[in-house]
Amino acid sequence: MIRIVCDPGQRAGDRLVLTSEQTHYLERVMRQKIGDVLEVHFAGEGVHRATLLGAGELQIDPATTPVLELPTRILLYQALLKHDHFAEIVERGTEAGIADFIPLVTDRSIVREVTPNRDQRWRKIAIEATEQCRRAEVPRIHPVASLKDIRPPEAGIGLLLDPSGLPLRTAVANHAVAVALAVGPEGGFTAEERSLLIDRGFLAVSLGPHIFRSENAGAFAAVMLLGLWMR
């Protein structure tokens, strides 16, 4: 079933007013007709069935549908990359189950800031990927941070992706805990940055014998954790 993410402000009682973009998507792109049933996802509140009434309105069923949850919450501290590869990271990482994206500026970063246009584009990509993969929550995209601001989550673990680290499976517990992942830019973190992260309590883990590109590493790590922890 088609799912769209809506703002609670779009709702008035059992009616929902679609944005013009949503109307276009449902009627033109997805060819939905009056009477068709779809799912409306209010971020943070749950998923409702809803019926298309036409004229940009939906009737909402008050019952909420249970949403399948991930076994844990994963934050990704990801160095900014050239060619707006960060957009791909948001798309793939949303599917892979990452809850928070925090762009990082590091010593070897070539891209060092986020324009408001890019930031808006990433938020839109995150919403679309959430709808498509039927996630319970739209991941959050945070302002740029620097390496000195980051630390492992409380009651969780920080993992620094590093080919010389412990195999992931050996490094993590058998049951899910909150995770912060740190992924460097194209050339990797410098030795100093690596030491700083390890001093902060991050653990160096390896994802196997191959070197993953920075734009794949975060999503691949999240997916490996999902594979280890899902029941």
Place this chain on the structure above:
Amino acid sequence: MIRIVCDPGQRAGDRLVLTSEQTHYLERVMRQKIGDVLEVHFAGEGVHRATLLGAGELQIDPATTPVLELPTRILLYQALLKHDHFAEIVERGTEAGIADFIPLVTDRSIVREVTPNRDQRWRKIAIEATEQCRRAEVPRIHPVASLKDIRPPEAGIGLLLDPSGLPLRTAVANHAVAVALAVGPEGGFTAEERSLLIDRGFLAVSLGPHIFRSENAGAFAAVMLLGLWMR
């Protein structure tokens, strides 16, 4: 260290003659100079250190470097997709450790053939991704197959990715075996195709609560298996 994949035919004793593309890549793109050391990977034979002599030649060290191997061999039967998303699948899947890519035509496939141009482009992408991620072998890209030709590997398992299947971790053994993955097109396999695969001995497995796009599913499944099986 930079690694390039070469054909054994390029070698004569301890010398190697680069193709003009390789010379351009090393000298122009990667700014390598005479005397710089890199790695040469002869597919199926191993990795050697080599020194750039200039004029498109390398001197090869006869000793081979040990190559880190994946715990298993993964075949991906992947339905062809629109917009040549198959190219992305080859790139990401090579990193994720897939050894064989077999394009599939299914009932819901919109793309139903592979032009020689595309095939060549995919092979080039596979070589570049192999070099970049330092894999031991360049994955093979096979001719198009139809669903009735496919079966699980001997002494291995076939996995059909399906949101209603068993969780991957529950479905697979604790130690690595050969795996064939079957991934449908944008709209998924039809019920008949799903039954056919299950009759053939494929097991329906789920990769978690979310619906992965077809272009991510194969690589994500391979990476989950790597996470479960690497030591």
